[in-house]
Amino acid sequence: xxxxxxxxxxxxxxxxxxxxxxxxxxxxxxxxxxxxxxxxxxxxxxxxxxxxxxxxxxxxxxxxxxxxxxxxxxxxxxxxxxxxxxxxxxxxxxxxxxxxxxxxxxxxxxxxxxxxxxxxxxxxxxxxxxxxxxxxxxxxxxxxxxxxxxxxxxxxxxxxxxxxxxxxxxxxxxxxxxxxxxxxxxxxxxxxxxxxxxxxxxxxxxxxxxxxxxxxxxxxxxxxxxxxxxxxxxxxxxxxxxxxxxxxxxxxxxxxxxxxxxxxxxxxxxxxxxxxxxxxxxxxxxxxxxxxxxxxxxxxxxxxxxxxxxxxxxxxxxxxxxxxxxxxxxxxxxxxxxxxxxxxxxxxxxxxxxxxxxxxxxxxxxxxxxxxxxxxxxxxxxxxxxxxxxxxxxxxxxxxxxxxxxxxxxxxxxxxxxxxxxxxxxxxxxxxxxxxxxxxxxxxxxxxxxxxxxxxxxxxxxxxxxxxxxxxxxxxxxxxxxxxxxxxxxxxxxxxxxxxxxxxxxxxxxxxxxxxxxxxxxxxxxxxxxxxxxxxxxxxxxxxxxxxxxxxxxxxxxxxxxxxxxxxxxxxxxxxx
Amino acid sequence: xxxxxxxxxxxxxxxxxxxxxxxxxxxxxxxxxxxxxxxxxxxxxxxxxxxxxxxxxxxxxxxxxxxxxxxxxxxxxxxxxxxxxxxxxxxxxxxxxxxxxxxxxxxxxxxxxxxxxxxxxxxxxxxxxxxxxxxxxxxxxxxxxxxxxxxxxxxxxxxxxxxxxxxxxxxxxxxxxxxxxxxxxxxxxxxxxxxxxxxxxxxxxxxxxxxxxxxxxxxxxxxxxxx
Numbered sequence: 001x002x003x004x005x006x007x008x009x010x011x012x013x014x015x016x017x018x019x020x021x022x023x024x025x026x027x028x029x030x031x032x033x034x035x036x037x038x039x040x041x042x043x044x045x046x047x048x049x050x051x052x053x054x055x056x057x058x059x060x061x062x063x064x065x066x067x068x069x070x071x072x073x074x075x076x077x078x079x080x081x082x083x084x085x086x087x088x089x090x091x092x093x094x095x096x097x098x099x100x101x102x103x104x105x106x107x108x109x110x111x112x113x114x115x116x117x118x119x120x121x122x123x124x125x126x127x128x129x130x131x132x133x134x135x136x137x138x139x140x141x142x143x144x145x146x147x148x149x150x151x152x153x154x155x156x157x158x159x160x161x162x163x164x165x166x167x168x169x170x171x172x173x174x175x176x177x178x179x180x181x182x183x184x185x186x187x188x189x190x191x192x193x194x195x196x197x198x199x200x201x202x203x204x205x206x207x208x209x210x211x212x213x214x215x216x217x218x219x220x221x222x223x224x225x226x227x228x229x230x231x232x233x234x235x236x237x238x239x240x241x242x243x244x245x246x247x248x249x250x251x252x253x254x255x256x257x258x259x260x261x262x263x264x265x266x267x268x269x270x271x272x273x274x275x276x277x278x279x280x281x282x283x284x285x286x287x288x289x290x291x292x293x294x295x296x297x298x299x300x301x302x303x304x305x306x307x308x309x310x311x312x313x314x315x316x317x318x319x320x321x322x323x324x325x326x327x328x329x330x331x332x333x334x335x336x337x338x339x340x341x342x343x344x345x346x347x348x349x350x351x352x353x354x355x356x357x358x359x360x361x362x363x364x365x366x367x368x369x370x371x372x373x374x375x376x377x378x379x380x381x382x383x384x385x386x387x388x389x390x391x392x393x394x395x396x397x398x399x400x401x402x403x404x405x406x407x408x409x410x411x412x413x414x415x416x417x418x419x420x421x422x423x424x425x426x427x428x429x430x431x432x433x434x435x436x437x438x439x440x441x442x443x444x445x446x447x448x449x450x451x452x453x454x455x456x457x458x459x460x461x462x463x464x465x466x467x468x469x470x471x472x473x474x475x476x477x478x479x480x481x482x483x484x485x486x487x488x489x490x491x492x493x494x495x496x497x498x499x500x501x502x503x504x505x506x507x508x509x510x511x512x513x514x515x516x517x518x519x520x521x522x523x524x525x526x527x528x529x530x531x532x533x534x535x536x537x538x539x540x541x542x543x544x545x546x547x548x549x550x551x552x553x554x555x556x557x558x559x560x561x562x563x564x565x566x567x568x569x570x571x572x573x574x575x576x577x
Numbered sequence: 578x579x580x581x582x583x584x585x586x587x588x589x590x591x592x593x594x595x596x597x598x599x600x601x602x603x604x605x606x607x608x609x610x611x612x613x614x615x616x617x618x619x620x621x622x623x624x625x626x627x628x629x630x631x632x633x634x635x636x637x638x639x640x641x642x643x644x645x646x647x648x649x650x651x652x653x654x655x656x657x658x659x660x661x662x663x664x665x666x667x668x669x670x671x672x673x674x675x676x677x678x679x680x681x682x683x684x685x686x687x688x689x690x691x692x693x694x695x696x697x698x699x700x701x702x703x704x705x706x707x708x709x710x711x712x713x714x715x716x717x718x719x720x721x722x723x724x725x726x727x728x729x730x731x732x733x734x735x736x737x738x739x740x741x742x743x744x745x746x747x748x749x750x751x752x753x754x755x756x757x758x759x760x761x762x763x764x765x766x767x768x769x770x771x772x773x774x775x776x777x778x779x780x781x782x783x784x785x786x787x788x789x790x791x792x793x794x795x796x797x798x799x800x801x802x803x804x
Contacts, residue, residue, distance in 0.1 A: 103602060152603030445602070450594045569591070572628050573604045 027158055027197040034145050034159050035166030035201025038138030039208035042170035045115045045130050045137075046213075052123025053289060060125075060285070066278030069288070072124020073274030073329040076117035078267045080330060084113040090128070090325060090332045091136030092423045095160065095186060100427065100434040101444075103153030104143050104160040111140035117330035125288040127277055127320035128331020131171055135332070138167030138205075139186070154193075161187045161198045166205025172218060173209050174392035178202040181385045185423065189436040218292065219299045221395035224366040226402060229359060234370055234402040237348045238409035241374025244344045245414050248318050248337070248379060249422050255326030266328050273327025277320045284313060287320040291339035295372070298342045299365040299394065307350035314343045333422060337375045345371020369394055370406045377407040378414040381421035386411075431532070442570050443531040451531075451566055452548045452556035459494070459514055460485035465502065466509030472496070481547055481554040482518045490554040492518035493547055524549040525558055534558065578618050585614045588634050589625065648726060648760060650767040651795040656681065657729035657752065659787045664734050668699050671739070672713060675731045675752050681724050691719060691754065705741025708778050712768065714753040718761060726755040726764060732784050749781050771797045 059065055080086050086107075091114050098106050114133035122128050142163030146156035161182045169178030179195070179202045187194055259269050281288040297303045305313075321336040345367035353361060361367075369390055377386030386407040391397055414421075420428040427433040434441045457475045459468060461482050472480070480494040499517050502508050523541055525534050527550045538546060538560065545559035585607065586593040599605040600614070606624050607616040625632040660678045665671035676682075676692045694715035698704065705711040729752040736746035751768060755761040771777050771794070780793060 153601055154603035445598065447594065447598075450592045450598075566595070569628070569630065570595075573599060576604075576628055 023155065024193070024196065027155055027193075028200050030145060030149060030151075030159060031162040031197030031201040032204045034138075034142040034162040035169070035204035036208050037141045037145070038134070038163040038166035038201075039170035039205035041111070041115060041137045041141060042130075042134045042167045042205070043209060043212055045119055045134055046171060048115070048119040049123050049130055049290065052119060053125075056124060066282050067275055069121075069125040069278040069281065069324070069329075070271040070274030072120045072122075073126050073277075073324065073327070074267045074271035075124075076120035076126075076330045077270035077328040079120065080113060080117045081266055084109055084117075086110065086113055090330070091132035092185070092332070093427055095136055095139040095164065096423060097427055097432050098139070098143070099157050099160060099186060100432055104139070104146070104157040106140040106143040106160070108140065108144050111137045111144060113137075114330060118332070121274075121324065121329040121331050122290055124274070125278060125281055126274055126324040126329045126331060127281075127287055127289070127291070127317060127336055128324050128329055129290050129333060129335025129337075130331065131168065131334035132332025133330065134167040134171050135164050135186075138163035138165075142201075157187065158194050158197050161194060162201030165198045165202040166208075169202040169205035170209035172389065172393050173206055173213075173216065174218075174389055175199075175202040175206040177385060177389035177392050178205060180388045181382065184382045184384050185380060187436075217395040218393040219296050219395075222299065222363065222365055224362050224396065224398055226362050226366065226398060230362045230366070231402045231405065233352055233361070234406050235409060236352070237345060237367065237370055238374055238406045239413065240348050241341060241344050241371055241406065242378050242410045242413035242417075244314060244318070244340060245375055245378030245410065246417050248321065248340060248375075249414075249418055249425075251318050251322040252326055252333075252422065253425075255322035259327045270328030273323040273329060276323045276327075277329075280316050280320050280323075284316045286313060287317045287339075290335040291317075292335065295338055295342045295368070298346055298368040301363055301365045303346065303364075307347060307354065310343055310347040310350060314340060314347060317343060333379060334376070337379050338372045341372035341375030342368035343371070344375065345369065366399055366402075369396070369399055370402055373403050374406040374410040378410040379422050381411050381415055381418075383407040383411040431530075437571075437575050440532065442567060442574065443535070445574070446531050446563075446566060446570055448525055448527050448529055448531065448534065448548055448558060451558050451562055452527075453559065453562055454556040456481055456554075456557055458483050458554055461491055461513070461515040461518070463514045464510060465512040465514070465517070466506075468494075468514055469503060469509065472503075477557070479545065479547070479557055482514050483554055489552045490524070490547070490549050491515070492520040493522045494518045522547060526550060527555065531563075535563075578621075579613045579615055581612075582614055584635065585616075588632055589630055590633075591630070648763060649795070649798045650728070650764060650771070650801075651791055651798050653726055653728045653764055654730060654794055655791060656725065657727035657754075659730040659732075659790055661732045661784065662734040663731045663750075666737055668703075668739055669696060671731075671733065671737060671747075671750065672696060672699070675713070675729065675750055678731065679727075679729045679752065679754075681727055682721070687721060691715065694719060695752075699740075703740040703742065705739040705743075705745075705747050706772070707741055707743040707745065708772070709736060709741075709745050709748045710772055710778070710781070711739050711741065711747045711750045712753055712765070713750055714755075714761070714765075718755050718757050720756040724756070726753075726757075726760045728753050728764065728768070730790070767798065767801055770801050 056068060059068065098104055114136045118128065118130055118133035122130060139160045142159035143156055146159040151159070164186050165178040165182040168181050169175040179199050182198050183190055183195060259273065262269060286294045317336060317340050325331065325333065346364055348371065349361065349364040349367040373386040373390040376389060377383045387403050390403060391400060424433050434444050456477055456479055457471055458481050459471060461484055478496040482491045482494060483489060484491055494514060494517060498519060502512065502517065523537060523543065523546055525546045525548045527548060534546070545557050548555040548558050582593050582597060586596045589596065600607050600609055606620045607614050622632050658680050663671065663674050665674045672692060672695050676688050682688050682691065695713045698714060698716045701716065704713050731750045731752065733748050736748040739747035741747055753761065753764060755764060777797065785793065
């Protein structure tokens, strides 16, 4: 730590020179550090999960074992709620929210809170994955390191990406998937400025994992001989995975809403959800935990159950996942997606085998792989992540053709039913999903305060029209706000267009007071209003400018003309790299 | 370079709030160090150029300011001079005599163009605006380069028929020559403000000497500026 503090304070002149030389070098160096740290975090969670799962496996066969996931989920939600004071949720939307709204600012405690809570949930048998918690802690590590070096928002977001990439790369031992997932899902901006440090972090994350755990791929690499007919059959599989993806998304949301309406302490709900999962797991042990072991046996083709059983498993896993995550357990959607995907692939394989018994299909393991890709692409609506992840975790490149096909079709189909992906849905609904270089981003960054024009002449309500005409000659604006000269309160607005006909009648000069001719029914804007809302109101009322009023006092005018000017400035500045 | 946030915002002609946010977001090559904005002049200027903005430090801005602020009648009249006992029976004769007096015009060519354009304007419609006053001026601004706007005041020896709108003989002429229409309107507005004042017309009838006349104009200028 001392070393870093000295580094920050610039006590090493050559280092400072190096960093000032180019901030890209700085980002790459810190990115490597972040990648390594988040790789370590990923490994820690992985080890913790394995230990806890093994510890509890002795009790699995006992009749009361179904309460284990309940206890785990309750503990995990108590830990998050009472000790860490963080809401439940699986992590990725939280990271997206922070990147969208706060330039990647995250709390230090987020870098380990989800690791512990998800370890409790999943280790005890809850149906969830370790990836989203690892993503969140990696992101928090990146954000806190960026804060330590007092970097700006753009650099901090890049480092949050580095943390994410390092974590995903380490937990799957899949550097490209880490990079692609980060860019496609977390950052949403493909520029060299982001990609380079994130790629480096990915490398470091994966390298840390290989150093400590050996270079092993998650699932055994098998050789598949894929015929054109298999590729053709994949179109059907893509439809199946899309349907299952939509089912899973809806089930998750439904169970979340149901749980939300039950008035019980959050840990009691988590315990109830966990017990349901435990109950399902009692009959179908394959749905418990992250489920990588099950996937392994399916890919290898040693999963021997029939079509009906597999179909039931798909639904059992969906329900178990919905009860785990929707009712307050902590964990990610990634691993359950992989499990459900491989179940779906297997089910589809069994199904077409019965339908066309004469055709020799490729090994069922291949369909399990493709099913995983289909589900990941469908749920995350991130086709590239689906493709690269599956290629990397299975070490097989020969499935790439059907893989691309399944990913693409599944994403497209899901998108037409669920326009926003599972991660982004809630953020989009609340207007918190702001991708770089979009209209929403620019409007969210500009504030009313930055746009307000203060060159209006404020006139008192008791002024006579004759005096007003003189004032008018000095102003180059068409709007004159009227205020109470004693209280300073904003009363209304005079628009030249409205009073033009009276202006040339000297008879009225001495008889009309401004109070009588001002428009009191004006729509006003507050300083804290969102610009998108302001614009909507302008469009609705067909206005080109509106007065800005704060605590009953006139501040200035906001107009579309200035907005265009500033909007353009902002867009150019934001997209210029 | 080191500037405060406000100075930097003024140099870029952007609200300080925006500049602050850009620094925070990393959109501008400026760092905050001990409350001051630290940046390299070259990189900021390059950045401004690339982003369709201009970086103009406060000093440079003032010197580059065009002399387009409001002019006063008194200053313009002092430049143009006040002349008495001008003789002439007809419009061309009076104009010729007036143009010959203008001190700022250096060459005969300049006098000739001015005379012709004044005459053309009179043929269109007399500039005798009534009450014995005429304001001869060219129809379009005449830009003599270095010469600023001026008003040359000429009191006639004998009031002459100038085809004024109210048919009254003219006794005083204000030659109004400006390099731009904006300046022309500014000065014309001030002049017309003075001529609306009956007391001022009465004052003119007494043919005041140059010092008295300019003092009176300066006084009216001030009244014009304070509504």
